[in-house]
Amino acid sequence: MITIVNEKSPHLRRKDSLARMLIDVLIALAPTIVFALVVYQWDAARNLAISWATMVASEIVYVLIANRIKYDGKKHTFKEHLKSGWSKVTINNVLAPSVSAAIFALIMPARTNPYFMIYPALILGSLFAMIIGKLVFGGTGSNIFNPAAVGMVFSKICFGSKYIYQSRPFFIVTGGTPLTNSIVEVPGLNSLTGKWMGINEVPLESLLFGQVGGTIGEAFKIAILVGMVYLLIRKAADWRIIVSYLSTFVLLMALAGAIICTRHDINFFRFLAFQLLSGGMLFGVTFMLTDPVTSPINSPSRFIYGSAAAIITVIIRLFGALPEGMAYSILICNMLAPALDYYKWSSPKWNKRYVIILCVALGIALLAVGLGLGFGGEVVAA
Amino acid sequence: MISRPKHIEDTKGLLGQLPTIDAPVPDFLYLATDNARCKGAEIYVKEGDRVLMGQKIGLRRAAFFEQPIHATCSGIYLGKEKHYHRSGKLVDFLKIQNDHLDEWDPSLKERSDEEIAKLSKEDIIEILKECASVGLGGSSFPTYIKMQGKQPIHTILINGIECEPYISADHRLMLEDPESIIGGIRILQQAFSCKDARICVKSKYSDLRQVYGAFLKRPEAEGITLCPVGNFYPQGWEIAMIKSATGIEVPSGHLPGEFGIANFNVSTVAGIYQAVKYNRSVVERLVSVTGDGIAYPSNFRVRVGTPLEYLLQACGGFVKEEVPKVLILGGPMMGASIPSTDCIVTKTVTSCIVLNAEEAKEEPCIRCGSCVLSCPTGLEPQQIMQAVKANDKDRIKALNPLRCIECGLCTYVCTSKIRVTDFVRRAKIFAKL
Numbered sequence: 093m094i095t096i097v098n099e100k101s102p103h104l105r106r107k108d109s110l111a112r113m114l115i116d117v118l119i120a121l122a123p124t125i126v127f128a129l130v131v132y133q134w135d136a137a138r139n140l141a142i143s144w145a146t147m148v149a150s151e152i153v154y155v156l157i158a159n160r161i162k163y164d165g166k167k168h169t170f171k172e173h174l175k176s177g178w179s180k181v182t183i184n185n186v187l188a189p190s191v192s193a194a195i196f197a198l199i200m201p202a203r204t205n206p207y208f209m210i211y212p213a214l215i216l217g218s219l220f221a222m223i224i225g226k227l228v229f230g231g232t233g234s235n236i237f238n239p240a241a242v243g244m245v246f247s248k249i250c251f252g253s254k255y256i257y258q259s260r261p262f263f264i265v266t267g268g269t270p271l272t273n274s275i276v277e278v279p280g281l282n283s284l285t286g287k288w289m290g291i292n293e294v295p296l297e298s299l300l301f302g303q304v305g306g307t308i309g310e311a312f313k314i315a316i317l318v319g320m321v322y323l324l325i326r327k328a329a330d331w332r333i334i335v336s337y338l339s340t341f342v343l344l345m346a347l348a349g350a351i352i353c354t355r356h357d358i359n360f361f362r363f364l365a366f367q368l369l370s371g372g373m374l375f376g377v378t379f380m381l382t383d384p385v386t387s388p389i390n391s392p393s394r395f396i397y398g399s400a401a402a403i404i405t406v407i408i409r410l411f412g413a414l415p416e417g418m419a420y421s422i423l424i425c426n427m428l429a430p431a432l433d434y435y436k437w438s439s440p441k442w443n444k445r446y447v448i449i450l451c452v453a454l455g456i457a458l459l460a461v462g463l464g465l466g467f468g469g470e471v472v473a474a
Numbered sequence: 475m476i477s478r479p480k481h482i483e484d485t486k487g488l489l490g491q492l493p494t495i496d497a498p499v500p501d502f503l504y505l506a507t508d509n510a511r512c513k514g515a516e517i518y519v520k521e522g523d524r525v526l527m528g529q530k531i532g533l534r535r536a537a538f539f540e541q542p543i544h545a546t547c548s549g550i551y552l553g554k555e556k557h558y559h560r561s562g563k564l565v566d567f568l569k570i571q572n573d574h575l576d577e578w579d580p581s582l583k584e585r586s587d588e589e590i591a592k593l594s595k596e597d598i599i600e601i602l603k604e605c606a607s608v609g610l611g612g613s614s615f616p617t618y619i620k621m622q623g624k625q626p627i628h629t630i631l632i633n634g635i636e637c638e639p640y641i642s643a644d645h646r647l648m649l650e651d652p653e654s655i656i657g658g659i660r661i662l663q664q665a666f667s668c669k670d671a672r673i674c675v676k677s678k679y680s681d682l683r684q685v686y687g688a689f690l691k692r693p694e695a696e697g698i699t700l701c702p703v704g705n706f707y708p709q710g711w712e713i714a715m716i717k718s719a720t721g722i723e724v725p726s727g728h729l730p731g732e733f734g735i736a737n738f739n740v741s742t743v744a745g746i747y748q749a750v751k752y753n754r755s756v757v758e759r760l761v762s763v764t765g766d767g768i769a770y771p772s773n774f775r776v777r778v779g780t781p782l783e784y785l786l787q788a789c790g791g792f793v794k795e796e797v798p799k800v801l802i803l804g805g806p807m808m809g810a811s812i813p814s815t816d817c818i819v820t821k822t823v824t825s826c827i828v829l830n831a832e833e834a835k836e837e838p839c840i841r842c843g844s845c846v847l848s849c850p851t852g853l854e855p856q857q858i859m860q861a862v863k864a865n866d867k868d869r870i871k872a873l874n875p876l877r878c879i880e881c882g883l884c885t886y887v888c889t890s891k892i893r894v895t896d897f898v899r900r901a902k903i904f905a906k907l
Contacts, residue, residue, distance in 0.1 A: 095798040096814060097831040098562075100896055102807040102882030103800055104482060104639065104829075108475045110837040110890050184837060233838035233890075327477045330843065384476065384842040389856050391847065433857065435869050440846045440854055 114187035116328035121194050121379065123315035128198060128308040135202035136308050139214060143197040146218035147189035147239075154227045155181050188232045189222065195240035195379050196221055198309025199372060199419070200247065204254040213254075217247035237426045238386050241376075241419040248419075257305035296362070299369040310372035320378040329382035332391055336398030337377045340454065342368070344406040344461050351465040373405060376418035386426045390439060392446040393432035399450060401425040403457040411464050478847040479887055482639045482707050482807070489764050490642040490679075494650060494773045497788060499574065503547050503779035504567035504818045505531075506559055511614055512536040515543065517568065521553045525570060526579040528754050532568065539616050541606045544755040545570060546778045548577040557781070558817040560803045562810050567818055570779070582753040590750060595621070595665045598750060605749035610759065611644075611710075611739030612804055614822040617746065620738075621665060623731040630662050630671040631719055631737040635703060637676070637710035638805025641825040643760040644740050646773050648675070648682055651744060652689045658743035659698055661750050666736060669697035673740070674719050676709070677702035707807065708850050708881045712737050726851065726877045741824075756821050763789045765806075767799045767828035782817040782826060798831040807882045837890035845884035845894050851877045855884035859897040867904055875901035 128136035156177030161168045196218060204210040221243025226235040248255070298304055302312030310316075323329040342364065349363040368374070381387070381401055388397050401421045408417025432438070437445055507515035512534035519531045525545040532543035552569040559565040593601075599618045607617040611633060632655070636644040648655060659671045675682045679702075686700045703709055703718040713724050715737065722733050730737055738746075745756045757778055764771035769790030776785065782803075786792070792799060802809040803823050819826075845855040854873060861869035875898050884894035 094792055094795055094815075097798045097800050097811075098813045099800055099811050099831070100893065100899075101802075101809055101811065101880070102885050102895065103802055103809070103811065103827070104806045104886055105832070105834055105891065106475070106479060106887050107483075108887075108889055110840060113475065113840070113842070113889055182835075182837075231838065233840045327475045330476045385840050387841070389841050389843045389846050390854065391843070394843070435857055435861070435872050438854060438857065440849065440852050 111183050111187055113328050114184065114191055116323065116326045117191050117379065118187070118194065120319035120322045120326075120328070121191070121198070123318045124198055124309045124312065124375070125194060127302065127312040127315045131302070131312075132202045132308045136197075138210075139197040139200050139202070139308060140194065142211070142214045143200075143218045143243075144190060144193040146215055147193040147196070147222050148186055150219060150222040150227065151185050151189040151231070152181060154222075154231060155185050158231070184232060192221060192226070192239045192243075193218065195309075196243045199240065199244045199307045199375065201255040201257050202308050203256045204251065205256055206254070209251055209254040213247045213251040216250065217243040220246040233385055235385055236430070238380050238383050238422055241380055241422045241426075244419050245423065257307065294366065294370075296365050296369060299366065304370070307372060310375040313369055313374055316374045316378055320374075323378065323382070329378070330384070330387070330391075330394055332394040333382050333387060333398040334377055336395040337381060337402045340399040340402035340457075341373070341406060343454075344403065344457055347458055348406070348410055348461050348465055351462065367409070371409075372418045376405075376422055377401075380419075380422050381425070386429060388429045388432040390433060392440075392442045393429070393438065396432055396446065396450050396453065397425055397429060400428055400453060403453060406457065407460060407464075410461065475887075475889065476842045476844055476847070477887075478844070479707070479883070481705060482886065489640070489762055489771050489773065490645045492646075492771075492773055494646050494760055494775050495788075497774040497776045497780065497785060499547060499572055499576075499777045500780055500784050501572050502552075502781075503549075503570045503572055503777060504555065504557060504781065505543055505546065505570065505779050506818065506820050507532065507534065507543070507554070507566045507568060508563075509534065509559065509561070509565075509614060509820065509822075511616075512541055515566075519551045521551060523551050525549065525551050526577050527757065528582050529579040539619060541608070541616065542604065542755075543568070544606060544757070546757040547572045548575050549573045558812050558814055560810065560812070560817070560820055560823055562812050567779075578754075584752050585750065590661065591664070593661075593664065593750070595667075598661060598665045601750055601753070602746065605753065605755040607742070607745050607749050607755070608821060609739060610741035610745055610756065610822055610824075612808075612822055612824060617738070617742060620731075620736070623729075623736075625731045626734060627666040627668045627731070627736045628670060628734040629720055629736075630659065630666060630668060631701075631715060631735060632659060632671065632673040632740055632743055633710060633712070633715055633737055634673055634675045634682075634740040635710040635715060637707045638807050638809075639707070640764050640827050641762050641805050642764075642773060643762045643824045645679065645682070646762075647744060647760050648673075648740055649685055652685060654744040654747045655740055656689060656692075656695050656698060657751060658745070658747035660694060661746055662736070662738065662743065663697060668736075671698045672701040672719055673698065674701045674703050674715050676705045678705045707883070708879070711850060711879055711881065714850060759819075759821060759823070761785065761819060761823055762825040763828075764825065765802075765828040767792055767794070767797070767830045769793050776819050778819060778821050780819045782819060783815045785819065785826065786815060786828070792828065794830060800829045800831050802827040802829065807886065808880060834891040836892055839890050839892055842889045844887040844889060848883040848887045850881060850883065851879060853877055853898070855894045855898055858901045859892070859894055862897045862901050862904065867907070870901045870904045873901070875905050878902060 159177040159180040160173040161176045221239040225237050225239035225242030229235045300313050324331055345364055345367045349360045353360045388394055404421035404424050405417055515532050515534045517532045525531050527548045529545045530542045531545050534541040550571045552571055554566045555569045556564050557567045599621050602618040609615045634644050634648050690698055701719045716735055717723055724730055748754050758775055761776045762773050763785050772789055801812050806827050858873050858875050878898050882895050888894055
């Protein structure tokens, strides 16, 4: 006898799943992870292992607690509660924290001074990222902030003065200036410190091939670009965010470069290339800003979201007290996402309101960059 | 995957090439007393009476129109029986024992071409009303009401797009019976006194382009053109079709007639030709039986009133009987699932699709935005879903879910396998309150 199931239309589903999307992000992260493991060896392995174990464990503990047997007047043993919770654990409860953990581990430094400070930085950062950044909101799909960025910022605020951003020569670059083989053991410095004043000294090849100081994942740009292309081909990241971010970034940096190059002995294109290739900007825009959970849902909102993140990054880079502000700009824009999607003005198509918002934001940013660097006056070097 | 689907995977490539088989007429035929638009009917014949093919044996009553019921075979009327209707409801059906003589009601006279040429719009409307001509694409909306519109029509669009995957009844009809379609279009041209008629088909069907390329050169096909449009789903939605074929955008809540456009399904047009030329109602229609749960997918020419089980047996029955099946009448995206094989093929059944039921596990929404990108009406299904979950009526109303055409794309694309369409349906009920 045949069983006929009654269901509502539609009866077809696209071959796609949440797990596939998460695995795509992990695959896109793989080149960066491989680079980190080759170059930073034990340091990278330790970063990845500690944050992965902490994040997966906290997510699974959360699922077990959230799916314990509901109060029904009877007494249940701990084992029964555990069984009920365990039945709800899915592959996505491992994959989602794995993505967060990989990103978090890759935006942490390789060493600290003293050396043992990296352990509390990693463990507390991972716990904060998962619990405050994600689980208190209700787990996968409900978080407001990118968990990895939350954890990174938390660790940096708590342990930042102990960080050492090392550069470890890996590729032998022909034609560039000789690379420093010595490990610069100055805490709190990465390739962007000193702002644009050191641009002439930093060879672009070394930026491209990760021969500069920085976190373990952000240095090697080629691996990140491979990941970005993979994400775009598999459509696991929305191209609108990446395109709007990069174009706004280039636009604002071009203005800044045009002003700076008239005052200093810096090549305009070198300035642009330096800004594009240094710091965690590329890593952040590829893997953190495109996180669909924390970005808006309409395509014009996504454009504005990407632009807003670029504006904040540029302003922090040029005028901020920090060397760079990728994580901060991501967190600030995560807060903007619900406002951009507010039902009273949200629309999946471009309308006048969106265009005005975008133009006003860009105008203010251009004005801020221009005025900040001094259209007429002397350049105030940071 | 954050994207709008370009096409929906299907098996039509195979089925569209299969010629239509004349399904043998079964010994008992069943005619619905109720349908999607009509509740309740009046029966003119008594049990045991002999009825003739095409004879009016009853009258369905709806809110603002009446629709005669025509016998689709000659035989003995045996009384009422309950079966499932296309809409998924148990409905009274009139059971007729077929005597296999197919004796037509002698009062139905054939019209010559000269007689047809003299008919006015009112005459044609009267004929269509008598022959119970309805939208055969699935809407079952009476054609004569559609034609009563007072606005002048400048373009007639014939919908042969059949954008749903799997089904190919309209494709086969267009290949096998171009004469009826062109005849039907001529009657429509005459009724609306409008020359410009366009047959919209998917641009990927080169076979249709070849057949109609030859047919439309004939003198009687004056003014009729073939209009290849996009291959995507839902291109067959009338507003998407009008936009692709003429460039006119019909805002939601308006009828195409207000913009000078009349649109008809190809099967309806063939039905109009049968009605006007031979004074006959639709007694046969093309039905595709397909899906991965059926042994031999086929296209059938089926007598209206045939039990579905009869067709399923003709297709070799189910494969993998241990797997639960979903039985769909209509396309797999918008068609209704029926709870039993005890169902009857009515005029508006275009296809029967048997799918192996797949249990998809629902995951939390990750706001990937595929549903927003895919929605053909420009809604935000994800936001509507959140509003329904939050029970926030103001938000639901502000998101305007009544524009939804229930095409099902939001559920189809969902990365987290959420039945988003069901939430939007609930929102529509909320918004009407």
